[in-house]
Amino acid sequence: MSEKKVIPAGATWKEIPVAGIIPTAGTAQEFKTGDWRTRKPIHDEKKCINCLRCWIYCPDASIMVKDGKVIGIDYDHCKGCGICANVCPDKVKALTMIAQSEEE
Ligand code: SF4
Ligand code: SF4
Structure with a gap:
């Protein structure tokens, strides 16, 4: 098994693998990818x-x-794709998408 290489947050372009590949699996936990x-x-x-259903999809x-x-x-990891709200049953609608800037 290869050693897990973690790319630090704020890494410079020289530290990022060529072509932006992800060299090892299971790295998503290391980054807060929901900030965009x-x-x-x-x-x-x-x-x-x-x-x-939302959990499955x-x-x-x-x-x-x-x-x-x-x-x-x-x-920290939700990308705001809206799939969860889309698959939530119409009669229930327990998930609502709002703009990131809106107050909860
Ligand atoms: S919007 Fe819903 S389906 Fe999409 S990443 Fe966030 S929690 Fe998951
Ligand atoms: S009712 Fe909607 S929010 Fe609740 S588990 Fe089902 S899909 Fe998810």
Whole structure:
């Protein structure tokens, strides 16, 4: 197994691998990649029926679940794609996308 190389936040272009490749797997945990998000999902736990469709479909594993229930959104990694709100059942609509700049 190759040694895991972590590229530090604020790395210069000389420290980034050629062509911007990701040299090792599982590095997403090391970086707060949600900081370029323009929209964010807001979860309403009163409406949520915990079907976990959002958890299944989120491409960034940013739906936080404990004991089979959605407990929040990992905004450090959520990209604001809106997939979770899109797959939340129409009759429930427990996830709403808002502009990142809006107050919750
Ligand atoms: S907006 Fe996208 S990245 Fe963020 S929690 Fe929803 S599905 Fe995941
Ligand atoms: S898809 Fe909607 S109702 Fe289902 S767990 Fe997610 S937020 Fe709750």
